[in-house]
Amino acid sequence: MQEKQMMIPEYPHFETCESLAQKMEISKEGLSTEDVKKNLSIYGLNEIKEKKHNIFLLFLSQFKSPLVYVLLAAALLSLFLENIHEGILILIILLFNSFIGFWQELKALSSIRALRKLTESKTEVKRDGQLRTISSSELVPGDVILLSEGDIVPADIRLFDTNGFVIDESILTGESLPVEKDANLTLPKETLPYEMDNMALSGTTVTKGNAEGFVVFTGHETYLASISTKAEEESRETPLSKALEVFIRKHMFVVFILISITAVLSFFGGKEIVDIIYLVIALLVASVPEGLPIVITLVLTIGAMRLSVRKAYIRHLPSVETLGSTTVIASDKTGTITQGNLKVEEVFSLHDTFSYTVSSLANESEEGKGDPVDTALALWVGKRYEDIREKYPRVNLYPFDTKHRLMASSNMIEKEHKIFVKGAFESLKQFATSQDDLVTLQKEHDRLASHGLRVIALGMGEHTTDNIEKWEIEIVGLVGFIDPPKEGVLEAVHTAKKAGVKVMMVTGDNALTATAVAKSVNIYKEGDLVVTGKELNEMDDETLKEILPKVTVWARVLPEHKYRIVKALQQKGDIVAVTGDGVNDVPALRAADLGIAMGEGTDAAKSTANMVLADNNLSIIVEAIKQGRSIANNIRKTIYFLLTTSLDEVILITGAILMALPLPLYPIQILWINLVANSALDKTFPFLKDEEDVMKRAPSKLHEQFLDKVQLLRVLYVVMVISIGALFLYAWMLEHYTKESAISTLFTAFIIATWVNGLQSLKEHEPFFKNIKKSLQINPYIFYGIGIGIVLQLCAIYLLSDLFHTLPLNSGSLTIIAIMGLWVFTMIELRKWGEQFWKMR
Numbered sequence: 001m002q003e004k005q006m007m008i009p010e011y012p013h014f015e016t017c018e019s020l021a022q023k024m025e026i027s028k029e030g031l032s033t034e035d036v037k038k039n040l041s042i043y044g045l046n047e048i049k050e051k052k053h054n055i056f057l058l059f060l061s062q063f064k065s066p067l068v069y070v071l072l073a074a075a076l077l078s079l080f081l082e083n084i085h086e087g088i089l090i091l092i093i094l095l096f097n098s099f100i101g102f103w104q105e106l107k108a109l110s111s112i113r114a115l116r117k118l119t120e121s122k123t124e125v126k127r128d129g130q131l132r133t134i135s136s137s138e139l140v141p142g143d144v145i146l147l148s149e150g151d152i153v154p155a156d157i158r159l160f161d162t163n164g165f166v167i168d169e170s171i172l173t174g175e176s177l178p179v180e181k182d183a184n185l186t187l188p189k190e191t192l193p194y195e196m197d198n199m200a201l202s203g204t205t206v207t208k209g210n211a212e213g214f215v216v217f218t219g220h221e222t223y224l225a226s227i228s229t230k231a232e233e234e235s236r237e238t239p240l241s242k243a244l245e246v247f248i249r250k251h252m253f254v255v256f257i258l259i260s261i262t263a264v265l266s267f268f269g270g271k272e273i274v275d276i277i278y279l280v281i282a283l284l285v286a287s288v289p290e291g292l293p294i295v296i297t298l299v300l301t302i303g304a305m306r307l308s309v310r311k312a313y314i315r316h317l318p319s320v321e322t323l324g325s326t327t328v329i330a331s332d333k334t335g336t337i338t339q340g341n342l343k344v345e346e347v348f349s350l351h352d353t354f355s356y357t358v359s360s361l362a363n364e365s366e367e368g369k370g371d372p373v374d375t376a377l378a379l380w381v382g383k384r385y386e387d388i389r390e391k392y393p394r395v396n397l398y399p400f401d402t403k404h405r406l407m408a409s410s411n412m413i414e415k416e417h418k419i420f421v422k423g424a425f426e427s428l429k430q431f432a433t434s435q436d437d438l439v440t441l442q443k444e445h446d447r448l449a450s451h452g453l454r455v456i457a458l459g460m461g462e463h464t465t466d467n468i469e470k471w472e473i474e475i476v477g478l479v480g481f482i483d484p485p486k487e488g489v490l491e492a493v494h495t496a497k498k499a500g501v502k503v504m505m506v507t508g509d510n511a512l513t514a515t516a517v518a519k520s521v522n523i524y525k526e527g528d529l530v531v532t533g534k535e536l537n538e539m540d541d542e543t544l545k546e547i548l549p550k551v552t553v554w555a556r557v558l559p560e561h562k563y564r565i566v567k568a569l570q571q572k573g574d575i576v577a578v579t580g581d582g583v584n585d586v587p588a589l590r591a592a593d594l595g596i597a598m599g600e601g602t603d604a605a606k607s608t609a610n611m612v613l614a615d616n617n618l619s620i621i622v623e624a625i626k627q628g629r630s631i632a633n634n635i636r637k638t639i640y641f642l643l644t645t646s647l648d649e650v651i652l653i654t655g656a657i658l659m660a661l662p663l664p665l666y667p668i669q670i671l672w673i674n675l676v677a678n679s680a681l682d683k684t685f686p687f688l689k690d691e692e693d694v695m696k697r698a699p700s701k702l703h704e705q706f707l708d709k710v711q712l713l714r715v716l717y718v719v720m721v722i723s724i725g726a727l728f729l730y731a732w733m734l735e736h737y738t739k740e741s742a743i744s745t746l747f748t749a750f751i752i753a754t755w756v757n758g759l760q761s762l763k764e765h766e767p768f769f770k771n772i773k774k775s776l777q778i779n780p781y782i783f784y785g786i787g788i789g790i791v792l793q794l795c796a797i798y799l800l801s802d803l804f805h806t807l808p809l810n811s812g813s814l815t816i817i818a819i820m821g822l823w824v825f826t827m828i829e830l831r832k833w834g835e836q837f838w839k840m841r
Contacts, residue, residue: 017160030126030144039140048217148210156217159183164209180402298686303631311614323628333507338483344380345482355477360388366696375687425457452516453480492619500698563587629694643759651723677754680789684781749820767832
């Protein structure tokens with residue numbers, strides 16, 4: 001027989017404690033053992049369960065890519081041709097890349113475990129009318145729980161008794177200041193989680209006071225659990241992965257067409273079937289850019305190492321390039337844009353001396369530690385702080401009172417017993433004896449608040465009673481606090497804007513404070529929109545997409561809001577980088593193209609993110625974007641070089657067949673060109689320096705990142721220059737030399753042409769001779785690569801001549817080789833100068 005389930009109201013914050021207890025059929029004395037067993041069988045343990053993943057299938061999923069399929073085919077073909085070393089190298093590259101992706105997926109899954117740890121603790125409950133300490137996982141709806149300072153709230157709880165109860169909810173809301181709770185409140189149904197002042201939510205931390213309450217939601221029904229379900233969402237493909245997949249598809253489509261044409265023409269030209277198969281295999285292996293994965297891995301690794309020097313640690317290598325594609329940074333306020341510490345920004349005093357005295361005595365800060373407001377006031381008072389506290393000894397301390405929103409200290413001033421109070425102006429003015437000053441104080445309070453400052457009032461009076469309701473005080477001043485921006489943030493925002501990257505502030509703080517901070521660092525300017533979580537709740541997706549370009553500040557947002565903002569930006573085509581440090585940030589970090597966690601943040605945030613910052617500063621993120629763009633440029637140049645050197649051989653062979661010429665290269669020579677000419681140079685491309693200031697241009701579109709129309713035309717131009725030049729020389733040599741001599745000379749000439757193309761590939765826009773010094777210094781390692789290549793080619797010519805069908809070089813051969821190299825260099829240089837003059841028009 002199925003147990004009858006208790007009725008839990010959907011909106012417990014909307015219920016009075018009495019009506020909630022009546023509906024759930026519970027009392028403040030707690031559940032009976034029998035009720036606990038029944039509820040445990042219905043609702044299960046109070047824990048966030050992980051989604052089960054098949055590790056083997058997770059590993060196999062890393063091989064789902066067109067590039068992987070092509071490389072796997074190339075590896076098998078290489079092994080079939082007994083080119084063992086090349087085949088094994090390709091397989092090692094494949095396994096290495098797959099293990100990187102597999103490791104990243106495993107680390108992402110650990111974010112759920114990190115979320116679970118937040119609610120694993122011992123907790124005190126009332127059961128059978130007695131106090132008991134149980135594991136938090138054994139909590140069930142209906143339990144009466146006791147919470148005190150330092151406790152982590154283990155479930156969603158409707159409070160029924162609070163005593164100076166204050167909770168730090170930053171882990172859920174991002175709001176840096178603790179929140180006062182009042183059990184006597186009843187709130188509207190549509191109340192947002194950060195406004196639930198009669199509830200304690202799972203995962204938050206008690207900072208002051210104590211409370212009792214009814215457990216209403218446990219396990220997967222808690223607000224924290226709703227965050228964890230979004231954390232299980234699959235990670236988006238990186239822009240690098242997408243762009244490379246597009247590139248490989250296009251490249252292999254063209255290659256297969258060309259090779260098919262070559263095979264058909266060879267067949268009708270009377271070539272043997274075995275020779276045609278061998279030729280096709282050689283061309284296929286030569287045309288597959290199998291060096292690309294290892295070069296990209298090197299580029300990303302070197303980029304990650306450079307970022308680590310700036311204390312930005314990459315957890316997923318492809319994310320390094322994602323930085324370069326970023327179009328929007330959705331940044332937290334506290335700790336990333338601001339210092340995360342309150343500072344006294346402005347003071348309005350009716351009496352300066354008394355303002356300093358109240359700030360020192362109604363204060364619990366010790367040696368620079370304590371409540372943020374207390375610490376900021378102590379710093380403002382300065383050296384006099386300790387002197388004042390020693391001079392006027394404390395008699396009583398009145399901790400923060402949630403009802404009256406104030407704290408106080410009674411001290412002996414000479415022989416008089418005085419009370420010193422600080423708290424909300426709205427509260428203190430109810431106890432004010434001097435009504436004449438209230439108009440002035442109200443005006444100043446509103447002025448400070450309108451500037452985004454957090455305002456408190458300072459007051460003092462005669463101590464006549466411990467009953468707060470009967471205090472009479474004189475308000476002596478108002479203090480406005482701000483969390484000041486970090487050094488370098490203003491410049492970082494300017495650099496980001498110049499680079500076409502939009503910076504948004506996404507915070508749990510109130511709109512006025514957020515706007516003031518955003519304005520101070522140039523994120524917000526007049527005419528921009530500031531949207532709150534409440535306003536976002538009332539918007540449909542179409543309205544959200546319409547306003548997105550105008551919004552620079554999102555205030556009082558919840559995890560689901562931040563997640564929705566990221567998704568909306570992505571649907572618009574933006575590449576989004578999101579910063580975060582709390583559990584509240586996990587869904588957005590997971591959904592973002594680039595999740596950036598703070599080094600001092602929670603394990604849940606760090607295990608979800610792609611990058612972790614040891615130095616929580618927006619300027620580091622902007623610097624990382626610059627590094628990402630440099631990496632993207634290096635990958636673009638690598639692809640350009642490898643593409644031109646893989647297609648030119650296919651065009652050369654196809655052209656020779658169309659011209660009814662003997663095959664200009666033997667299959668073994670094609671494979672050797674691929675190894676010596678390409679591999680000797682492409683491994684040096686990760687060390688390329690920037691050709692220009694990469695932050696002076698807007699981010700590239702995803703589909704144009706590595707192969708836009710301009711780049712494609714450049715590739716075709718170089719391919720035709722090399723292949724037509726080689727065909728012309730080959731045809732000429734066949735008339736003046738023997739076939740073997742012509743093939744041998746063309747073999748080396750083609751390699752030299754590839755190296756010349758490699759030198760010209762180092763600078764995409766600027767001609768080689770425009771700045772020779774830069775041309776020689778932009779990548780000095782390429783000359784080592786050419787040096788190694790020369791040694792290997794000489795070995796092929798003089799030591800392995802039978803294997804490679806080569807003849808010793810003579811003066812005629814050297815002249816033709818030099819002509820080929822000069823032809824390729826000159827034609828590429830002319831193209832670059834032509835582009836320069838075209839831009840200057």
